[in-house]
Amino acid sequence: MSTSSSTSGILAYAIGSLARRRAKAIALGGGLAFAVALVAAVLFLSDALRSESDRARAAIPDVVVQRLVGGRPAMMHAGDVDLLTGIPSVRGVRARVWGYLFLPSLQGNVTIVGVPKNATGTTETSRLSEVQGTLAQGRVLTAGAHEMVTGAGLAKYLGISVGDMQGLPSANPDAHPLTLVGTFSSKVDLYAVDVLLCDEDDARALLMMPPGDATDLAVTVTNPAEARVIAKTILARLPGTRVIERDLLGRVYALAYGRRAGLVLAASIPALLALLVLAWDRVSGLGEGERREIATLRAVGWSTSDVLAAKLYESLAIGVLATAAGIVMAYAWVFLLGAPGLRATLVGWSVLYPEAPLTPMVDATQILGIALGVLAPFVGLSIVPAWRAASTDPADVMRGG
Amino acid sequence: MTDAAAHGAFDVALRRRAGLAVVAFVVAVALLAAIVVDARAKRAARALDQPVIDAVAHVLPTSDLALSGGARWLRAPSLEEPGAAFQDGPALPDPDPAGGIMAPPRAVWAAEVTRP
Structure with missing residues (x-):
């Protein structure tokens, strides 16, 4: 044994x-x-x-404010920005223009994101051009030139390449066809594959959004730990809105x-x-x-x-x-x-x-x-x-x- | 064959089997270790993309993944779901059903704050 x-x-x-x-x-x-x-x-x-x-959570605004009417999201108004800028600890309030556009050829929605003009008349895409590798092809937008930057997947699906002009099926006949000037890097494909970035005026035209209206308000605060207090103040100043804090997104x-x-x-x-x-x-x-x-x-x-x-x-x-x-x-x-x-x-x-x-x-x-x-x-x-x-x-x- | 030779052959066979088992175990552990190393390397490579992700996320409405672009309101669930009045359609499976067998990590609940 x-x-x-x-x-x-x-x-x-x-x-x-x-x-x-x-x-x-x-x-x-x-x-x-x-x-x-x-x-x-x-x-x-x-x-x-x-x-x-x-x-990607760290890069988004500390607080997002949306208006609800009848339980459904509705447009924010230009005056709402002024009501929030005076709140202590609020560093900035940005009215954002974005929404969805249904493409019959895709049988799905794409996300149209309008980029606002800054004080110099150029689009707020400086960070995209400052950081190496954000775009796989082309360049960032030029204000007023009716241009767009899209996810590489969307451009491929539409069958367009940099330099091509594409009319989008908006209900607004005044919406201008946009020229593709760049595509996002594959590194951000998970976030931007269906995104169409364009000038804010073009986004308004495509989404039929009146001047002065916004999809939501992006609020940045000086101390993110105070976001909850600021959210309460926002609700007091804008009753009927929905306030979404960045910290809750993890949940x-x-x-x-x-x-x-x-x-x-x-x-x-x-x-x-x-x-x-x-x-x-x-x-x-x-x-x-x-x-x-x-x-x-x-x-x-x-x-x-x-x-x-x-x-x-x-x-x-x-x-x-x-x-x-x-x-x-x-x-x-x-x-x-x-x-x-x-x-x-x-x-x-x-x-x-x-x-x-x-x-x-x-x-x-x-x-x-x-x-x-x-x-x-x-x-x-x-x-x-x-x-x-x-x-x-x-x-x-x-x-x- | 003598008894001693038979015992010797038997011992060799036993040692071979035991060795085979040990080799199989080592290979299994080595494969699992390779997975951990590969995952760590891929995470490190992905971390290098962080500046690009931050720059692009800055111009996007949310950090939600572009996974449900065709699913109407669900493209940005963190912004839209709390107030969604309806699902994608009648009798369609709910892609984000209320309730699940797997609870979120406890740390998430611990960090939760009451919505004002």
Whole structure:
């Protein structure tokens, strides 16, 4: 028993046992790997989406003010800006002109964003030209020249390239066709693939927005920690408006992607339960041959702990390899292949998908959490019946008792 | 074959099996470690894009991802969803249903402030 009782001997016996029942081991390990892959892929994808949303959050205004009429968003008025600029701690209030325009050829909306003119008569796109790499092609807008910068995906879908002029299907006959002068970099595809940036006057014409009206007001404050107090003051000065603080957006993103992930996982529960039932049946229902094998081991001098160790190694061998394979499959599925079959469920069903790859937020803690969450119940399922069989008198088992 | 030779061959077979198991375990751990390293490298590369993201996000209405552009009001859910009077259409699946099995991280709730 000196060799068999050693760790390597027990491990070798466990591997040999798996090899003898390789069909069962492959079926069990394969099922476990696919279940882990599904759960891990959903977690990886939702984490990646949430982190991408958070990545751009710092650049947006501290507070956004919208008017509601009958529960629906309505236009803000020019006078509203003056009511807010006097609030202490408010650094600036900007009336923003943006909205959606339905393109029949796309069968979807594009986001029209109007860029205001600054004091010098040029458009407020200085940051776009200051930072290297914001545009994949072309240049920023020139005020009054009826130009546009779009997401690369939108330009591709419309079949236009830099220098081309495109008339957009606005209900306003005075809306001027716009010349494409640049496309956003693929680095911002996730945020701007459906965006059409143009002069504010052109945006008003396309969206049929009267001069002086605005879609919403962007408020920047000197101390972001005071945003909540300022929001209350804004509500007091502009009753009937909706005030959205930047800090709350983190919660919105967590909820949006957490819920979507939860929905997918909830839909997968029947499949996961079926796998667990199968695993329980396969692992707990020791066959006659296995029980005789355990009885023989006990008869030749193996202790109960030796038998349990052998069964533990068997379960760990299947569980560790299947979990690792599942996590690797999930990672490849989401971040190498772009999550085909899963992306539309979690991401949405836009006709104009950003093609940019997602950035993985996977770390050792997350992988360890998934591995332990799978391995602990799996190993537990296999040890209990083995302990029962090992505790039975070998003679009884041999006699078929 | 003598008993000693048979035992020797048996021990070699045992050692080979044990070695195989250890190699498989090491490969599995190495693959997982490779994922962590690859993810970290991709995050570092993405961090270099931050100035570009900030510059473009500055001119956009929201930081919402352009994932549901065809889905009417849902293009910018953070700005539009709280007051959305209707879903995309009657009997259509709700892309952002109320309620889910997976709760948001606790830190999000801890940081939550009551909407004024």
